[in-house]
Amino acid sequence: MxxxxxxxxxxxxxxxxxxxxxxxxxxxxxxxxxxxxxxxxxxxxxxxxxxxxxxxxxxxxxxxxxxxxxxxxxxxxxxxxxxxxxxxxxxxxxxxxxxxxxxxxxxxxxxxxxxxxxxxxxxxxxxxxxxxxxxxxxxxxxxxxxxxxxxxxxxxxxxxxxxxxxxxxxxxxxxxxxxxxxxxxxxxxxxxxxxxxxxxxxxxxxxSKITKTEARLNWSCSAVELERCIRAFNPWPGSYFMINNQLLKVWKATVVPYSKLQNKIQPGIILDADKNGIKVGTNMDILNLITLQPPNKKIMSAEELLNSRCDWLTIGTVLT
Structure with missing residues (x-):
């Protein structure tokens, strides 16, 4: 050698x-x-x-x-x-x-x-x-x-x-x-x-190899699982959901525990939306969306998104 x-x-x-x-x-x-x-x-x-x-x-x-x-x-x-x-x-x-x-x-x-x-x-x-x-x-x-x-x-x-x-x-x-x-x-x-x-x-x-399809957020999963997926698919392909036929990517989220077991939350429903985040129901606990990105736009905070797209993200809307 x-x-x-x-x-x-x-x-x-x-x-x-x-x-x-x-x-x-x-x-x-x-x-x-x-x-x-x-x-x-x-x-x-x-x-x-x-x-x-x-x-x-x-x-x-x-x-x-x-x-x-x-x-x-x-x-x-x-x-x-x-x-x-x-x-x-x-x-x-x-x-x-x-x-x-x-x-x-x-x-x-x-x-x-x-x-x-x-x-x-x-x-x-x-x-x-x-x-x-x-x-x-x-x-x-x-x-x-x-x-x-x-x-x-x-x-x-x-x-x-x-x-x-x-x-x-x-x-x-x-x-x-x-x-x-x-x-x-x-x-x-x-x-x-x-x-x-x-x-x-x-x-x-x-x-297995990552696909764009699996990056779509499945609200029937738990908030913990979804938050992990958001971190795992950053930077590619980016986790996302659909609303008004538009694709919104999610770059950061947190889990909010929910202990009211007697009142099961509908997966995908927006429970609250303010400057601190957009809170969405899941199969277990709540996912608080903090940083998002609309189509062809920059990455922005939930507050910035609500200022420009408040009609999309009203309480009671069900995300897909």
Whole structure:
């Protein structure tokens, strides 16, 4: 193995780009190439938008590969020719076939945003917040052909506070992930013995991909569940409800306990609306909407919204 690890990096979003930049700024590692997903159209104009990893690789003049599939023999030959010691994978979004996993001398490692085996899959941060988990973390695994199921090389815990959103956890776990990644690579570079930990399959849970449809607030859920969803879907896709055929996003809410069990509240009904928030009935307790966003408008407080749309949000109106 070379004195400086020869690394190929695979990733796509900003979370991955932060890790890539940390590698590029560390002289102990030589990033000889970057694999990222193909350019795709985005936004209303469907213009081609470069992903954050590609932008970072271009900034540092690193060779970029954007295959539609890693099953292509051509890609296998390119990777083999680079004589890489290890592949570092962070939120790449495409499964690595066995033919790729066996190319690097030290195999492939994945930096994953959860405490595996909990929350394997595409959306571990969002699912952890939705589930009410009080902690998550970073897990570095030696990759195998199964999804996020490889042996654990390194793991570190990060608490989830009652105010954390996916956006805030994204930042926390990005910093923690870089720390875990560099520590793991240091151990490998210095030939330190790494104690592998086999994942307990009985404890595994799956973090399925987030859809815009599930971000719609279901008032038949409890206020606690809805408040978690609002934090989990911030910044994307944003929790929302419909009123007068208009979509209103909700960016912040609180739970108001309701103990009058003899008078069950109709889910979705507006119980009160003032400068302190818009109080809506749920299956259990009341959800107080504090920060909202009308269509094509800025994010605003409940008070600001009521000043401009008071006819929409009157007491007794049922939201859908």
């Amino acid at each position: 070379s004195v400086s690890l020869r690394i190929i990096f695979a990733g796509t979003p900003i979370f991955a780009a932060n890790h890539l930049e940390a590698l590029l700024l560390n002289s102990k590692y030589q990033v000889v190439g970057v694999i990222t997903q193909p350019d795709r159209p985005a936004g209303r104009g469907h213009k081609i938008k470069l992903n954050p990893v590609k932008i970072t690789a271009q900034k540092y003049n690193i060779p970029i590969f954007q295959p539609t599939s890693l099953k292509e023999v051509r890609i296998h030959k390119i990777l083999a020719s680079l004589q890489i010691d290890i592949m570092v994978v962070v939120a790449y979004g495409i499964i690595l076939p066995k033919e790729v996993l066996c190319i690097p001398k030290l195999g492939c490692i994945n930096i994953h945003g959860s405490l595996l085996p909990r929350w394997r899959g595409a959306a571990p941060i969002q699912r952890a917040i939705c589930a009410g988990d009080t902690e998550t973390g970073i897990t570095v695994i030696q990759m195998d052909s199964n999804l996020d199921a490889g042996n654990i090389l390194y793991q570190k815990i990060c608490p989830i506070t009652i105010n954390d959103t996916t956006a805030s956890m994204y930042n926390k776990l990005s910093l923690l992930g870089i720390e875990c990644m560099l520590s793991t690579l240091d151990n490998l570079l210095n030939n330190k013995t790494v104690q592998l930990k086999v994942q307990n399959e009985l404890s595994a849970t799956y973090a």
